[in-house]
Amino acid sequence: MPTQVLMPALSPTMEEGTLAKWLVKEGDAITAGDVIAEIETDKATMEVEAVDEGTLGRILILEGTEGVKVNTPIAMILEDGEDASALDGTTVTGAPAPPDVAESTPPATQTDADQSASPPAAVAAVSRAAPELEIPANTEMIATTVREALRDAMAEEMRRDGDVFIMGEEVAEYQGAYKVTQGLLQEFGPERVIDTPITEHGFAGIGTGAAFAGLKPIVEFMTFNFAMQAIDHIINSAAKTLYMSGGQMGCSMVFRGPNGAAARVAAQHSQDYSSWYAQVPGLKVIAPYSAADAKGLLKSAIRDPNPIIFLENEILYGQSFDVPALDDWLIPIGRAKILRSGDGVTLVSYSRSVAYALEAADALAEEGISAEVIDLRTLRPLDLETVVQSVMKTNRLVTVEEAWPVCSIGTEVCQQVTSRAFDYLDAPPTKVAGANVPMPYAANLEKLALPSVAQVVAAAKAVSYA
Amino acid sequence: MTSANDEAVAPPNQAGSQRSAAAVATNGADSSSQLSHDEELQAYRDMLLIRRFEEKAGQLYGMGYIGGFCHLYIGQEAVVVGMQMALRQGDQLITGYRDHGHMLACGMDPKGVMAELTGRQGGYSRGKGGSMHMFSVEKAFYGGHGIVAAQVPLGAGLAFANRYRKNGQVSLTYFGEGAANQGQVYETFNMASLWKLPVIFIIENNRYAMGTAVARAAAKSEELYARGAAFGIPGEQVDGMDVGTVNAAGERAIAHARAGNGPYILEMMTYRYRGHSMSDPAKYRTREEVQKVREEQDPIERLRTRLLAGGTSEDGLKAVDKEIRAIVNDAAEFSQTNPEPAESELWTDITRDLSA
Numbered sequence: 001m002p003t004q005v006l007m008p009a010l011s012p013t014m015e016e017g018t019l020a021k022w023l024v025k026e027g028d029a030i031t032a033g034d035v036i037a038e039i040e041t042d043k044a045t046m047e048v049e050a051v052d053e054g055t056l057g058r059i060l061i062l063e064g065t066e067g068v069k070v071n072t073p074i075a076m077i078l079e080d081g082e083d084a085s086a087l088d089g090t091t092v093t094g095a096p097a098p099p100d101v102a103e104s105t106p107p108a109t110q111t112d113a114d115q116s117a118s119p120p121a122a123v124a125a126v127s128r129a130a131p132e133l134e135i136p137a138n139t140e141m142i143a144t145t146v147r148e149a150l151r152d153a154m155a156e157e158m159r160r161d162g163d164v165f166i167m168g169e170e171v172a173e174y175q176g177a178y179k180v181t182q183g184l185l186q187e188f189g190p191e192r193v194i195d196t197p198i199t200e201h202g203f204a205g206i207g208t209g210a211a212f213a214g215l216k217p218i219v220e221f222m223t224f225n226f227a228m229q230a231i232d233h234i235i236n237s238a239a240k241t242l243y244m245s246g247g248q249m250g251c252s253m254v255f256r257g258p259n260g261a262a263a264r265v266a267a268q269h270s271q272d273y274s275s276w277y278a279q280v281p282g283l284k285v286i287a288p289y290s291a292a293d294a295k296g297l298l299k300s301a302i303r304d305p306n307p308i309i310f311l312e313n314e315i316l317y318g319q320s321f322d323v324p325a326l327d328d329w330l331i332p333i334g335r336a337k338i339l340r341s342g343d344g345v346t347l348v349s350y351s352r353s354v355a356y357a358l359e360a361a362d363a364l365a366e367e368g369i370s371a372e373v374i375d376l377r378t379l380r381p382l383d384l385e386t387v388v389q390s391v392m393k394t395n396r397l398v399t400v401e402e403a404w405p406v407c408s409i410g411t412e413v414c415q416q417v418t419s420r421a422f423d424y425l426d427a428p429p430t431k432v433a434g435a436n437v438p439m440p441y442a443a444n445l446e447k448l449a450l451p452s453v454a455q456v457v458a459a460a461k462a463v464s465y466a
Numbered sequence: 467m468t469s470a471n472d473e474a475v476a477p478p479n480q481a482g483s484q485r486s487a488a489a490v491a492t493n494g495a496d497s498s499s500q501l502s503h504d505e506e507l508q509a510y511r512d513m514l515l516i517r518r519f520e521e522k523a524g525q526l527y528g529m530g531y532i533g534g535f536c537h538l539y540i541g542q543e544a545v546v547v548g549m550q551m552a553l554r555q556g557d558q559l560i561t562g563y564r565d566h567g568h569m570l571a572c573g574m575d576p577k578g579v580m581a582e583l584t585g586r587q588g589g590y591s592r593g594k595g596g597s598m599h600m601f602s603v604e605k606a607f608y609g610g611h612g613i614v615a616a617q618v619p620l621g622a623g624l625a626f627a628n629r630y631r632k633n634g635q636v637s638l639t640y641f642g643e644g645a646a647n648q649g650q651v652y653e654t655f656n657m658a659s660l661w662k663l664p665v666i667f668i669i670e671n672n673r674y675a676m677g678t679a680v681a682r683a684a685a686k687s688e689e690l691y692a693r694g695a696a697f698g699i700p701g702e703q704v705d706g707m708d709v710g711t712v713n714a715a716g717e718r719a720i721a722h723a724r725a726g727n728g729p730y731i732l733e734m735m736t737y738r739y740r741g742h743s744m745s746d747p748a749k750y751r752t753r754e755e756v757q758k759v760r761e762e763q764d765p766i767e768r769l770r771t772r773l774l775a776g777g778t779s780e781d782g783l784k785a786v787d788k789e790i791r792a793i794v795n796d797a798a799e800f801s802q803t804n805p806e807p808a809e810s811e812l813w814t815d816i817t818r819d820l821s822a
């Protein structure tokens with residue numbers, strides 16, 4: 001069988017080129033590596049080397065032919081002992097052979113309806129996370145701070161699975177910069193509760209590598225502001241490897257720490273990164289409000305086979321909530337929660353901003369407006385189903401977040417609801433968000449930079465035309 | 467709490483051919499100072515200003531005038547004051563969030579600094595930056611950075627501009643021994659040496675990064691200055707508790723950089739007396755450890771003893787104390803009475819217009 005020599009692609013963008021010159025003629029013996037032709041691309045003149053051995057049987061594309069498409073046969077090489085009769089039926093052209101394969105079908109337009117990794121056609125069938133565990137009647141509820149709930153979640157999972165370990169700055173001997181890892185060193189020892197130097201990029205990479213090898217790291221960032229040092233590993237190494245390896249290798253790990261504004265710590269220590277991470281395929285992003293959700297979601301996150309961004313909030317750490325006293329309190333990732341039902345307006349929020357939404361709902365009730373409050377809890381994948389169902393009932397939507405308003409989670413929710421439930425909306429969806437400025441230090445300015453209950457109330461009234 | 471340097475600020479090591487820095491001196495002992503009497507008196511005054519200013523800031527924090535993070539420089543005064551006396555007009559400074567001392571040493575107005583700490587209109591950043599983020603183009607102080615080690619490449623960038631413009635200036639780039647573990651420090655060492663940038667890397671080794679003693683975070687922690695060797699950057703370890711010794715090392719380093727020989731590393735062995743920030747109870751070290759450094763190595767006491775031995779009168783030093791207290795009280799008063807920024811300030815300084 002004669003072997004075809006194909007027009008090679010000589011750059012990532014090359015689609016066609018000019019066969020400038022043949023350096024061999026029919027009948028010449030060829031060994032692999034011989035330069036046989038010169039090709040001009042739009043950028044340069046490149047040499048073509050033979051990859052096969054034999055005799056150049058026939059030149060199919062003549063010297064000087066322009067517009068030769070990549071992968072067009074340009075010559076035939078005869079194996080040892082073959083003669084030219086083997087070439088019968090081949091034609092020589094001075095022009096490129098017409099493409100014999102149908103152009104690959106253009107990708108279907110990505111409907112923006114979907115945030116999951118499934119193709120658009122499957123939108124309707126996207127399976128939602130399993131519903132939340134019912135808390136059995138008579139379950140004891142224990143007032144627990146968010147800080148303790150997070151610690152309990154880690155301790156329980158570390159007891160359950162010897163592959164789970166935690167690393168980060170001041171997590172061990174100092175008991176956590178914000179005391180979230182209190183007691184873990186004492187219980188699990190320095191092999192599993194590891195103080196790192198201040199080297200975020202390095203230890204996020206080491207954690208990711210350990211996860212490639214099957215361990216289940218919890219990487220604590222003292223705050224997510226410092227995760228910007230490490231974001232290359234979070235995104236390029238952790239989030240994308242499953243895909244790049246064709247599903248062979250991923251990483252089951254959690255990146256966690258406080259996110260967003262604390263109090264008076266100024267621009268470099270006050271950023272909300274929710275939408276940054278929520279944009280990245282391959283990650284799951286969780287941002288709980290209550291202690292029960294923090295515990296149940298962190299436990300699920302540690303067990304999840306994917307890299308998880310777990311966004312906490314420093315101001316919530318000290319706040320107490322009821323947590324059910326169950327042996328294994330797990331909350332499914334990807335489920336929003338209706339914290340208060342109502343039929344006048346839907347308030348959608350996450351993390352600390354949920355408190356603004358709840359307070360606003362109280363205030364609105366006094367004015368006769370019944371607000372439904374939804375805590376998203378997971379930001380990727382977003383539980384739009386719950387939001388859309390609510391808006392179909394209330395016909396009004398206000399999102400509440402501390403983050404900057406541009407390309408925010410609220411922006412995404414408003415857009416998705418608009419495209420999925422346009423006919424149900426009685427007013428344009430509205431965002432309440434942080435001011436579009438770096439966080440100022442001065443007390444008065446900081447207050448103005450964050451959303452307020454009054455702003456939420458005003459927005460809810462505006463969409464209610466009240 | 468044990469650490470490699472448990473006993474006292476570790477004795478300095480030295481690399482390369484530079485002449486040797488002083489061994490650890492205790493209060494009143496000699497240093498390798500080349501400072502004149504007048505210069506020593508100035509150094510005393512400058513260190514005292516920082517000490518009293520920081521004590522006042524601590525008080526104002528306790529009273530709720532200052533919020534957020536506030537990192538005091540008490541104990542480390544000799545480093546920045548000794549280096550400052552080796553500088554020339556126009557040489558730049560850059561550091562992290564423990565920056566009050568640097569700002570006072572380079573001549574920034576204590577009122578403006580304190581008013582920034584309280585978040586007022588009269589602060590250096592008009593209240594928008596706070597303790598960690600102040601700047602003064604006039605004094606060539608480039609901040610004031612909150613992300614550990616970010617100032618290291620930035621400082622080399624200032625030096626890059628100096629070399630580009632051939633203006634003969636050097637950049638003093640300060641960072642902690644904890645920051646010295648960040649990868650960007652070594653990326654910077656490489657480029658700074660490769661391009662012979664006139665930058666002095668000053669590691670303020672106060673032995674702790676938050677609650678982590680240096681030996682728990684750094685390989686070969688006893689000689690961080692030697693990490694430059696792989697890049698061909700000379701360095702030395704300096705008794706950072708003696709202002710004269712700091713100054714002499716600063717002169718050497720700056721002369722090296724200014725002559726076009728590239729970067730130089732000074733590892734200043736120093737100590738912070740207070741917690742990492744106002745909210746740190748500092749339980750990772752003993753009271754005795756702190757007490758011992760204060761008694762035996764306090765930079766202000768050491769200089770005071772030397773000044774008195776050299777003939778300065780008690781009364782003369784008392785007058786300095788009084789003058790400094792007045793300056794600090796004025797600054798505190800200003801920082802409490804000056805108004806908060808106008809609400810419209812929230813929306814200014816986000817981007818600049820071409821015409822501005």
Ligand SMILES: Cc1ncc(C[n+]2csc(CCOP(=O)(O)OP(=O)(O)O)c2C)c(N)n1
Pocket residue numbers: 169198200222226229564612613614615641642643644645646670672674675676742
């Ligand atoms: C990238 C980054 N990680 C973590 C922090 C939190 N943090 C602030 S200061 C600090 C310790 C730094 O210690 P060191 O460099 O020794 O300087 P010192 O505070 O002793 O002056 C840490 C971990 C931060 N600001 N930036």
Ligand SMILES: [Mg+2]
Pocket residue numbers: 642643644670671672673674675676
């Ligand atoms: Mg330090």
